[in-house]
Amino acid sequence: MAWIEKLYATYEACKGREPPGAAPLMPISHTTQQAQIEIVINEAGKFKRAAVVAKEDNTTLIPCTEKSGGKSGKKPVSHPLCDKLQYVAGDFVRYGGEVTSGFAADPGEPHRLYMAILSAWAGSSFTHPKLSAVLAYVSQGRVISDLEANGILQVDPKGKIVSTWTGDRDATPAIFKVLSNDQVPADAFVRWRIEQAGSPVSGTWEDVDLVESWIDYYGSQQSKRGLCMVTGRSCILSEQHPAKLRHGGDKAKIVSSNDTGGYTYRGRFHDADEALGVGFDVTQKGHNALRWLISRQSYHDKKSGQVFVAWAVAGKSIPDPFKDTLALILDTGTDQYLETEAQTALLGDVGQSFVLRLKNAIRGYRSKLDPTDDVVVMGLDSATPGRMAITYYRELKGSEFLDRIEGWHEQYAWAQNFGKKVRFVGAPAPRDIAEAAYGTRLDEKLRKATVERLLPCIIDGHAVPFDLVLTTARRAANRVGLDHWEWEKCLGIACALFRGYSKSLGKEYQMALEEDRSTRDYLYGRLLAVADNIEGYALTKAESNRDTTAARLMQRFADRPFSTWRNIELALTSYKSRLRTSDRGAGFLWKREKLLDEIQCRFQSDDFTSDRALSAEFLLGYHCQRAALLRGTEQVAGDDQQPISE
Secondary structure (H helix, E strand, O other), rough: OOOHHHHHHHHHHHHOOOOOOOOOOOOOEEEEEEEEEEEEEOOOEEEEEEEEOOOHHHHEEEEEOOHHOOOOOOOOOOOOOOOEEEHHHHOOOOOOOOOHHOOOOOOHHHHHHHEEEEEHHHHHOOOHHHHHHHHHHHHHOOHHHHHHHHOOOOOOOOOOOOOOOOOOHHOOOHHHHHHOOOOOHHOOOEEEEEEEEOOOOOOHHHHHHHHHHHHHHHHHHHOEEEOOOOOEEEEEEOOOOOOOOOOOOOOOEEOOOOOOOOOOOOOOOHHHHHHHHOOOHHHOOOHHHHHHHHHHHEEEOOOOOEEEEEEEEOOOOOOOOOOOOHHHOOOOOHHHHHHHHHHHHHHHHHHHHHHHHHHHHHHHHOOOOOOOOOEEEEEEEEEEEEEEEEEEEEEEEEHHHHHHHHHHHHOOOEEEOOOOOEEEEEOOHHHHHHHHHHHHHHOHHHHHHHHHHHHHHOOOOOOOOOOHHHHHHHHHHHHOOOOOOHHHHHHHHHHHHHHHHHHOOOOOOOOOOOOOOOOOHHHHHHHHHHHHHHHHHHHHHHHOOOOHHHOHHHHHHOOHHHHHHHHHHHHHHHHHHHHHOOHHHHHHHHHHHHHHHHHHOOHHHHHOOOOOOOOOOHHHHHHHHHHHHHHHHHOOOOOOOOOOOO
């Protein structure tokens, strides 16, 4: 249970000291709901008006019990103050409202449950003026009637609440626009606003005194005591643990032992309390902290439900392990930074410049995070709607965590091209790696599994799985099968993964062109880049935008380089003849042919004539040689896209 201990400590450290702009941590014994209807009454419980709540403003803090906070089953328990119409409206059944299936035999039961808990709270020593107002109003049994009179709900000629709107589309009532697809107006959730003289706030969710009133009252009603296995103290124990961790409709729980007919604890313990006892305050605060962290600083795949969150227990800022280097260095990419990176790449000192920026970014985090501060990385996922599992958990010290992050971004750094406005040097994000390996339309299960496999590489310092390196390199070589922007992105990521993987094996590659490197695959990559450059230059002069032969044969070249290179050379013959007839073209061609000769002379004879497949190293040679040729292009003024020698 170390995870909940760390979350509890996080809540205690951050409550009331949340970072600027961050949402406040939720108080215990409370939850949030999306309210669709807001009813305004006065302090005497007299109805004043009602309104439909806009979607962007409908998240509402409400009091709850352990059972109502995890509503499930055929007969859900009522919340104490704000709830759906079937609970708060005494005239719900009279207007044809359909109650939850478990209440079908006694449709008035939901309202009686609501009245019982509200009356008990209002009649206790922890009462509050707003409670008396709400109780006085709902006791009149005219909530639906008032909402119908104010145009919030529509009633058909038979006196039933209208479930679907069949009238003029332009005249669709507002209530139909804020409900989810599976809801009808009778399912709307109600929140209260009490206008009274001398009260600075009218909304029940805004009143701090009302929040404290419920916490004190609910605490006085709890009697189950025992040993908390998290703190080691005797205290009030929790009977149920919170849900709604990833979003408002999330029913999956990390801690649950209500399976009395299965094998959750049977055979080892007599009852669930013997298996696990957690203090009410501990589980409430721990889950609230986790919910808060997920909402503000997690990697959350909303389609699959996968969540990874990293945080410092002291509440200090830490780098996000799931962002690329651009986000790490600046948090948000700016044009100024991107322009600087592009210029740096052309100047050739990309490796040195990148390392300096990375170390400065990490140094900024080190100045705030003490070396001994606790940092936690936690992964969550659910296989079923009701059960959630912790799929990954690591505790590290601040210095160790920052060393791992810095190591990942330095080891897997390469020049990345994510589009015209997003070019940077650094490591890609796990989500981008998954898309580079399997395509942008990959299955969500495959994306989830890939991200999960990459997490130990970032946090534990493991090498990236070789199958990911190989798959990404194959997609980068299949240039014809990808759009240009997607291929550029995939190429940069493939080079980053191969460079980082090679480094884990003791082989170092520079991010700039290594003219003295004489390995076969690297040299073949350089040859391909020069051939691509010659034909691309000739096509540009001819105002043709088709792919070069080198681009079209890149996949075949990776599989059979020697035989494919002969085809590429033959295809260049006509372009060379065309360039020789131009003054600038002749000079350009002479320098490129000289470069081809220099590269070929570095081959060992057996290496050059061998037709065995190339490794991903050829992509590094291709990418670096292409960048060097582009640098020569940028040095020419007044000649549109005309490369010259270095």
